[in-house]
Amino acid sequence: MTAPLSVQGIDFSYGHLQVLFGVSLHVDPCEALGLLGTNGAGKSTLLRVVAGLERPTAGTITLDGRDITGVPAEGLGAQGLVLVSGGRAVFTDMTIEENLQMQALAIRHQPALLQERRDKVLTKFPQLGRRLHQPAGRLSGGEQQQLALAKAILLDSRVLCIDELSLGLAPVVVGELMETVREINDEGVAVVIVEQSLNIAAQLCQRSIFLEKGEVRFEGRTADLLEQDDIARAVFFGAG
Numbered sequence: 193m194t195a196p197l198s199v200q201g202i203d204f205s206y207g208h209l210q211v212l213f214g215v216s217l218h219v220d221p222c223e224a225l226g227l228l229g230t231n232g233a234g235k236s237t238l239l240r241v242v243a244g245l246e247r248p249t250a251g252t253i254t255l256d257g258r259d260i261t262g263v264p265a266e267g268l269g270a271q272g273l274v275l276v277s278g279g280r281a282v283f284t285d286m287t288i289e290e291n292l293q294m295q296a297l298a299i300r301h302q303p304a305l306l307q308e309r310r311d312k313v314l315t316k317f318p319q320l321g322r323r324l325h326q327p328a329g330r331l332s333g334g335e336q337q338q339l340a341l342a343k344a345i346l347l348d349s350r351v352l353c354i355d356e357l358s359l360g361l362a363p364v365v366v367g368e369l370m371e372t373v374r375e376i377n378d379e380g381v382a383v384v385i386v387e388q389s390l391n392i393a394a395q396l397c398q399r400s401i402f403l404e405k406g407e408v409r410f411e412g413r414t415a416d417l418l419e420q421d422d423i424a425r426a427v428f429f430g431a432g
């Protein structure tokens with residue numbers, strides 16, 4: 193079966209500074225894959241490359257078997273790949289309604305489809321529906337992340353990439369968001385999630401990749417990672 197997302201031999205540099213070295217990974221259908229690693233390992237950069245926000249200097253990326261290497265981010269949403277970044281994932285000055293419209297730009301010319309997906313979002317997140325005309329900045333941190341996740345539903349994404357959804361949020365809020373991600377994953381969306389916390393990753397992801405200094409150092413069961421003392425220590429001390 194074709195992997196929803198496959199990344200082969202990716203190199204990437206910021207100017208002269210190379211930060212990704214031959215990174216390869218794949219996500220199986222309906223899988224949630226953890227992307228873990230020390231601070232500065234290149235996790236966010238890798239997701240930005242995958243989502244078309246940065247151009248790799250080598251390697252290929254395929255979405256459902258189609259080569260999407262070098263396709264800019266605007267085009268990828270419509271093709272089923274969505275990136276949600278923690279911290280600054282919504283436009284806080286814009287209303288919730290306006291945020292939803294921005295997220296759904298790729299399907300703006302298909303009103304029936306847009307309406308159907310929008311209804312789905314508002315059924316899943318009724319608290320957003322009740323506050324459509326308020327600025328998104330008035331939502332709690334957890335609600336802002338729900339609004340960010342709405343993009344995956346609006347665009348009916350095949351692959352959802354998430355960069356530190358839990359950033360700065362209380363554990364109980366993180367737990368609720370992870371439940372939402374799990375529901376989206378259960379509905380058949382493949383997920384790649386960057387997480388500082390191995391424990392949070394382990395709850396959602398059976399399998400993980402561990403990056404260090406821009407290279408894949410481990411790939412396997414997340415539970416096994418937790419038992420590998422040197423890796424657990426590197427993450428915990430690195431995150432401190």
Ligand SMILES: Nc1ncnc2c1ncn2[C@@H]1O[C@H](COP(=O)(O)OP(=O)(O)OP(=O)(O)O)[C@@H](O)[C@H]1O
Pocket residue numbers: 206209211229230231232233234235236237238
């Ligand atoms: N815009 C940029 N310009 C230059 N260097 C950058 C830029 N963004 C990141 N870097 C560098 O690239 C490397 C990888 O950074 P990246 O943010 O991808 O790591 P990360 O694994 O997401 O780290 P963290 O756990 O802190 O989020 C780091 O050395 C970082 O300093």
Ligand SMILES: [Mg+2]
Pocket residue numbers: 235236237
């Ligand atoms: Mg990062």
